[in-house]
Amino acid sequence: MSQTVPVTLNVNGVEHHLDVEPRTLLVHALRDNLGLTGTHVGCDTSNCGACTIHMDGKAVKSCTVLAVQADGVALTTIEGLASENELHPLQEAFWNDHGLQCGYCTPGMIMAAAGLLAENPNPTEEEVRHGLEGNLCRCTGYHNIVKAVLDAANAKGATVGATSGGQPGVTA
Amino acid sequence: MSTMTNGAASKSYVGRAMRRKEDPRLITGRASYVEDINLTGQLWAAWVRSPEAHARIVSIDTSAANARDGIRAVYTNEDLDMEAGLPMAWVPPGVTVNTPDHWVLAKGEVKHVGDPVALVVGDDRYAVVDAAEDVVVEYEPLSVVTDPEKALEEGSPLVHEKFGTNKVCEWSLGGGDLEAGFAEADVIIERRVVNHRVAGAAIEPRGVLADFRADRLTVWSSTQVPHFLRLFLAILLGIGEDRVRVIAPEVGGGFGSKLQIYAEEIGCAWASRKLGLPVKWIETRSEGMMVTHHGRDQIDYVKVGAKRDGTITAWHSKIIADLGAYQMVLTPAIPPSSAFVMCGVYKTPAVHTDIVMAMTNKFPTDAIRGAGRPEAAHMIEVVMDQLAHELGMDPLDLRRKNFIAPFSEGHETPIGVVYDSGNYEAALDRLLEHIDPAQVRVEASALRERGIYRGIGFCTYTEICGNSPSKGVGPSGFGLQCGGWESATVRVHPTGSATLYTGTSPHGQGHETGFAQIVADRLGVDPSQVEVIHGDTQTGPSGLDTYGSRSLSVGGEAASRAANKVAAKAREIVAHQLEAEPEDIELRDGRFSVRGSPDKGMTLAEVAGAAYVTMEMPEGMEPGLNEQSFYDPSNWVFPFGAHACVVDVDGETGKVEIVRYVAVDDCGRAVNPMLVEGQVHGGVTQGIGQALYERIHYDDSGQLVTGTFVDYALPTAAELPSFETDRTETPSPVNSLGVKGVGEAGTIAASATVTNAVLDALRPLGVDFINMPLSPMRIWEAIQEAKGGVPA
Numbered sequence: 030m031s032q033t034v035p036v037t038l039n040v041n042g043v044e045h046h047l048d049v050e051p052r053t054l055l056v057h058a059l060r061d062n063l064g065l066t067g068t069h070v071g072c073d074t075s076n077c078g079a080c081t082i083h084m085d086g087k088a089v090k091s092c093t094v095l096a097v098q099a100d101g102v103a104l105t106t107i108e109g110l111a112s113e114n115e116l117h118p119l120q121e122a123f124w125n126d127h128g129l130q131c132g133y134c135t136p137g138m139i140m141a142a143a144g145l146l147a148e149n150p151n152p153t154e155e156e157v158r159h160g161l162e163g164n165l166c167r168c169t170g171y172h173n174i175v176k177a178v179l180d181a182a183n184a185k186g187a188t189v190g191a192t193s194g195g196q197p198g199v200t201a
Numbered sequence: 202m203s204t205m206t207n208g209a210a211s212k213s214y215v216g217r218a219m220r221r222k223e224d225p226r227l228i229t230g231r232a233s234y235v236e237d238i239n240l241t242g243q244l245w246a247a248w249v250r251s252p253e254a255h256a257r258i259v260s261i262d263t264s265a266a267n268a269r270d271g272i273r274a275v276y277t278n279e280d281l282d283m284e285a286g287l288p289m290a291w292v293p294p295g296v297t298v299n300t301p302d303h304w305v306l307a308k309g310e311v312k313h314v315g316d317p318v319a320l321v322v323g324d325d326r327y328a329v330v331d332a333a334e335d336v337v338v339e340y341e342p343l344s345v346v347t348d349p350e351k352a353l354e355e356g357s358p359l360v361h362e363k364f365g366t367n368k369v370c371e372w373s374l375g376g377g378d379l380e381a382g383f384a385e386a387d388v389i390i391e392r393r394v395v396n397h398r399v400a401g402a403a404i405e406p407r408g409v410l411a412d413f414r415a416d417r418l419t420v421w422s423s424t425q426v427p428h429f430l431r432l433f434l435a436i437l438l439g440i441g442e443d444r445v446r447v448i449a450p451e452v453g454g455g456f457g458s459k460l461q462i463y464a465e466e467i468g469c470a471w472a473s474r475k476l477g478l479p480v481k482w483i484e485t486r487s488e489g490m491m492v493t494h495h496g497r498d499q500i501d502y503v504k505v506g507a508k509r510d511g512t513i514t515a516w517h518s519k520i521i522a523d524l525g526a527y528q529m530v531l532t533p534a535i536p537p538s539s540a541f542v543m544c545g546v547y548k549t550p551a552v553h554t555d556i557v558m559a560m561t562n563k564f565p566t567d568a569i570r571g572a573g574r575p576e577a578a579h580m581i582e583v584v585m586d587q588l589a590h591e592l593g594m595d596p597l598d599l600r601r602k603n604f605i606a607p608f609s610e611g612h613e614t615p616i617g618v619v620y621d622s623g624n625y626e627a628a629l630d631r632l633l634e635h636i637d638p639a640q641v642r643v644e645a646s647a648l649r650e651r652g653i654y655r656g657i658g659f660c661t662y663t664e665i666c667g668n669s670p671s672k673g674v675g676p677s678g679f680g681l682q683c684g685g686w687e688s689a690t691v692r693v694h695p696t697g698s699a700t701l702y703t704g705t706s707p708h709g710q711g712h713e714t715g716f717a718q719i720v721a722d723r724l725g726v727d728p729s730q731v732e733v734i735h736g737d738t739q740t741g742p743s744g745l746d747t748y749g750s751r752s753l754s755v756g757g758e759a760a761s762r763a764a765n766k767v768a769a770k771a772r773e774i775v776a777h778q779l780e781a782e783p784e785d786i787e788l789r790d791g792r793f794s795v796r797g798s799p800d801k802g803m804t805l806a807e808v809a810g811a812a813y814v815t816m817e818m819p820e821g822m823e824p825g826l827n828e829q830s831f832y833d834p835s836n837w838v839f840p841f842g843a844h845a846c847v848v849d850v851d852g853e854t855g856k857v858e859i860v861r862y863v864a865v866d867d868c869g870r871a872v873n874p875m876l877v878e879g880q881v882h883g884g885v886t887q888g889i890g891q892a893l894y895e896r897i898h899y900d901d902s903g904q905l906v907t908g909t910f911v912d913y914a915l916p917t918a919a920e921l922p923s924f925e926t927d928r929t930e931t932p933s934p935v936n937s938l939g940v941k942g943v944g945e946a947g948t949i950a951a952s953a954t955v956t957n958a959v960l961d962a963l964r965p966l967g968v969d970f971i972n973m974p975l976s977p978m979r980i981w982e983a984i985q986e987a988k989g990g991v992p993a
Contacts, residue, residue, distance in 0.1 A: 050327065052327070053327075057326075060237075061326075065230070066230070066233070066234075067229070067230015067231065068230070069234070069236075069405070069453075070236070070406075070483075071404040071405065071406065071486065072909065072910045073485050073486045074486065074909045074910055076909070076910035076911060077404055077486075077910060079404055106230065107229065108229070108230045108231075110229075111229070116229070120229065124220055124224045124225070125220055127875050127876070129224060129227055130710065130711070130879060131403070131404070131405065131451075131452065131453045131454040131709030132223070132224075132228075132232055132451065132453065132709070133403075133404045133405040133454060134453075135228055136228075136230045139228065154923065158919045158921070159918075159919050161918045162918055162919040163917075164917075164918075165404060165910065165917065166404065166918075167402055167404050167454050167456065167883070167887070167915065168709050168879075169879060169883050169886075170882035170883045170884075170885060170886030170924065171886070171917070171918035171921055172882040172921075172923055172924050173879060174918065175918060175923065
């Protein structure tokens with residue numbers, strides 16, 4: 030093991046103190062050090078978006094961030110999007126609308142959609158399509174993903190959108 | 202969380218759109234894909250891969266890598282104590298196939314970019330990559346060939362010297378009198394249709410975790426074929442199959458690319474045995490583009506003859522297939538799959554396909570979504586439009602003129618293939634209820650002045666799926682060294698819930714929901730009470746896994762039969778208890794009750810109580826409620842449909858925008874229409890991707906130009922429209938469920954549909970025919986050429 034540095038990761042409202050190599054990617058720290066395996070890796074080039082999480086309420090690709098850069102930042106992963114035993118309106122909508130097949134892109138897609146709705150709570154279909162173009166899905170042809178995001182946005186009384194450090198459902 | 206059952210609406214769960222049982226774990230990030238599984242003491246593997254497309258290995262120096270901290274071993278081919286290489290499973294009767302050895306680590310020479318030359322194993326996932334960089338390999342470059350037609354020419358560089366040729370084999374299939382057919386024709390057209398190389402590109406990269414301990418091997422792999430992988434691990438490593446367990450955990454998409462026995466799977470298992478510790482490897486996307494098998498890559502010379510009135514008299518397809526440098530498990534068996542459906546949906550009296558397969562210095566091709574049938578549908582349907590244009594006919598009139606008339610109990614084509622059921626006219630009629638070509642023409646002329654060229658294209662297709670009757674596909678038939686059956690076991694628990702073990706192995710299709718619907722209907726329980734277990738060779742009977750749109754028509758039928766056996770035993774138990782005849786017991790509203798006396802009956806839980814606890818059963822009946830079925834279908838199944846696409850082509854830039862995509866598919870009875878639609882959406886998108894964006898491209902020196910998702914363009918949400926889908930239902934007579942398959946149908950139809958739409962748009966510009974991918978540059982160049990200018 031090469032030289033390590035200490036880093037504090039605040040993930041889903043819980044603080045973790047880690048020692049990591051400076052080059053450790055945030056996605057690997059989340060997955061390998063903290064066991065939060067809901068965030069996935071699908072490419073080496075920041076194209077696929079399977080690794081999307083929230084940093085201070087904004088959707089980012091965690092394969093393109095070093096763990097040390099996330100020091101002290103409020104992070105939310107798919108595991109922290111909703112509170113225990115409840116589903117976030119986007120999760121519910123993806124389920125109802127068959128917005129997933131193999132499920133591998135799904136956590137990143139849902140986190141990206143939550144980021145999108147935080148910025149634009151009532152998007153048009155075209156805005157959803159453009160808003161999600163940084164996330165690749167090979168199974169669904171996006172048809173039902175787009176439908177799910179629009180349905181989640183329209184869900185009455187639902188608090189959708191971005192999260193801030195373990196406070197699921199709080200609109201940024 | 203339970204499934205949405207909407208219980209009052211219908212008595213049958215089959216036929217209902219039900220949301221999936223799989224989804225709660227997937228939408229919450231709680232699923233376990235291979236990379237999510239870790240074992241105590243596990244090591245990581247990295248592969249040293251050839252940067253040369255063809256070279257002799259002069260030397261490999263592993264000393265610097267070995268000297269690094271935390272590196273346990275660096276292996277080369279010399280260390281491998283395996284007697285055989287990776288398997289190829291096609292032995293066609295009467296045909297010699299030149300198949301090179303394909304070692305887990307290259308022996309003496311490398312044959313394509315990415316060919317593995319060393320395997321590094323160490324403690325940390327980053328450290329093994331560092332060490333792999335320190336392995337010094339000296340190569341002596343050899344001549345490279347990447348074009349299959351050049352590879353077949355006299356004097357071409359040879360990929361494998363020992364054969365003295367790059368030809369793998371020739372293979373033909375056909376029927377009818379071709380010569381007479383062409384002699385009778387008023388019009389003959391010929392086209393060179395290129396079906397370029399594509400990637401499966403599942404979003405989950407491949408991955409393996411192998412654990413050899415206490416004389417037993419367990420392998421977790423992101424695979425579509427755990428049963429085949431177990432067989433070959435056992436053979437290649439010399440371990441009894443009983444001591445090898447393969448688990449396909451959550452698998453993040455396959456599209457054929459994980460229907461394979463890969464070097465990394467065998468190599469990690471071998472290294473785990475060598476080192477006595479678990480070994481894990483997770484593919485990077487750049488590796489995936491390089492060494493996860495590709496598909497298509499053929500040049501098709503199509504010749505068709507027709508009468509003036511459009512009656513087709515003869516059809517000949519010559520396929521030059523580029524197999525790449527080695528042959529993987531089904532590589533040379535894929536191009537022949539085209540030949541079985543070369544009639545398409547037409548009553549062409551004479552049809553013949555001649556295939557020549559070639560080796561080049563590229564990664565092998567194999568099954569990618571559709572595997573031979575997209576190539577067939579593309580060449581047939583694109584050439585049908587070309588023929589219509591030549592004859593001055595409407596492309597739909599030409600199709601209708603040649604449609605095989607509706608049939609429900611089998612139609613034998615001149616090739617000798619018996620289509621199970623079809624009604625092509627009805628699918629096209631349904632399509633035209635959704636889209637009016639005349640209206641599109643009106644829109645087109647309005648757009649013209651803005652420099653936008655609107656076109657409409659169609660495809661009426663059929664395909665062959667549901668692998669398959671064992672005698673047809675097996676050693677004495679087509680020549681695959683396996684059968685085509687599937688297994689299922691239904692185990693009812695003492696409290697009345699049930700588990701279905703299926704030998705199929707899903708990777709996104711929704712078997713846990715669809716198969717539960719089938720079993721639930723037969724046992725009188727809710728689908729939420731039927732757990733579906735798959736993808737583990739240690740649970741349930743042997744199986745033949747998931748590919749070729751086979752799961753439902755073969756595996757689903759097996760599940761139905763096993764559940765029916767349980768129900769038959771339940772009826773005997775109920776009859777015994779209620780003093781009735783078994784024939785008089787019917788399943789009604791969730792109870793096995795006496796016909797005509799619905800108050801007299803037992804639930805499945807009560808029957809299970811009798812079978813496991815109280816033993817109140819007929820004299821001599823064995824305890825338990827657990828039945829198994831092995832089902833071998835009598836024929837393949839033949840889904841079909843009609844698709845339409847409207848595109849706008851920018852006359853200035855050549856950019857294509859898809860305005861509408863309408864799909865009518867007939868996959869027989871739909872068990873869960875929501876899942877069917879989802880398969881169509883994804884399948885169509887993959888076909889659109891090939892037609893417009895995706896291409897695996899090697900340059901002349903054999904370097905892979907499209908090695909990441911930066912260069913290999915998967916469609917995103919922004920490029921696609923919302924799809925319009927509908928179905929007709931023509932039941933298959935082959936199985937009791939009346940089902941066909943739908944996993945590949947969308948892909949099979951879409952590339953031709955989009956291509957025909959683009960060519961229709963370009964016709965006013967003087968462009969009659971160009972090949973995929975219909976990139977802005979290719980279209981722009983064609984437009985300039987048609988104008989008489991020289992493309993830049």
